[in-house]
Amino acid sequence: MTTADLVRLDQVTHVRGATTVLSDVSLSLPSARLAVLAGRSGSGKSTLLHLMAGVMPPTSGTVLVDGKPAVSHHEWDRVALLPQRPALAPELTVAENAHLPARLRGRTPPPDLLTRLGLDPLADRPTHDTSLGEQQRTAIARTLVLTPAVALLDEPTAHQDDEHVSLVLDALTSAVTEGTLVLVATHDQRIIDLADDLLPLHSGRLEVPA
Numbered sequence: 001m002t003t004a005d006l007v008r009l010d011q012v013t014h015v016r017g018a019t020t021v022l023s024d025v026s027l028s029l030p031s032a033r034l035a036v037l038a039g040r041s042g043s044g045k046s047t048l049l050h051l052m053a054g055v056m057p058p059t060s061g062t063v064l065v066d067g068k069p070a071v072s073h074h075e076w077d078r079v080a081l082l083p084q085r086p087a088l089a090p091e092l093t094v095a096e097n098a099h100l101p102a103r104l105r106g107r108t109p110p111p112d113l114l115t116r117l118g119l120d121p122l123a124d125r126p127t128h129d130t131s132l133g134e135q136q137r138t139a140i141a142r143t144l145v146l147t148p149a150v151a152l153l154d155e156p157t158a159h160q161d162d163e164h165v166s167l168v169l170d171a172l173t174s175a176v177t178e179g180t181l182v183l184v185a186t187h188d189q190r191i192i193d194l195a196d197d198l199l200p201l202h203s204g205r206l207e208v209p210a
């Protein structure tokens with residue numbers, strides 16, 4: 001591993017039940033770039049993000065973030081995950097949900113975060129009174145609020161129209177400018193077109209050399 005590797009996977013295989021979901025995946029990513037994990041439904045994108053987020057260890061192989069096993073990272077300012085179904089607190093407002101990781105750490109959230117994601121007019125509305133797309137953008141804001149070293153986002157444009165896709169893309173590229181390694185799992189060509197690194201996944205196999 002070079003000192004520049006923020007995320008490194010070596011020969012990762014992951015088995016769920018009788019299914020080999022990922023086979024012999026190796027990759028390395030230095031910091032501050034937009035990397036896109038692209039592949040068809042069921043190709044293993046979410047599973048790979050979850051391994052990098054340390055949700056579970058791989059069946060075999062190693063997943064390192066900052067040189068340490070991903071499962072040993074517990075701080076959202078190092079590794080933050082946007083799952084496909086983000087768990088927001090429905091009774092909290094949009095701003096409270098988006099800012100929660102910062103408030104819990106006594107940090108001031110970036111003042112323009114909600115505006116960047118088109119959420120300013122909704123800031124004080126309870127999250128249960130917002131649309132699915134608005135909830136997804138609230139969760140994206142929560143993922144980025146601590147300017148994490150690594151942000152892992154699963155299908156962040158799944159519920160967005162074209163106008164809001166542009167806002168999400170701007171938020172992701174701004175995060176890269178601020179020093180975050182942004183890794184997105186998607187089949188949205190608009191994100192793929194912006195990628196610094198494209199990581200194509202086919203049936204659990206990565207088709208680029210590490």
Ligand SMILES: Nc1ncnc2c1ncn2[C@@H]1O[C@H](COP(=O)(O)OP(=O)(O)OP(=O)(O)O)[C@@H](O)[C@H]1O
Pocket residue numbers: 016017018019021039040041042043044045046047048
């Ligand atoms: N617990 C499990 N037992 C068996 N198979 C599983 C389990 N969890 C996931 N899989 C299978 O692993 C494969 C990869 O799933 P994953 O969710 O990582 O794919 P994906 O590329 O993110 O798909 P999508 O784009 O539809 O979200 C799928 O075929 C899925 O059915």
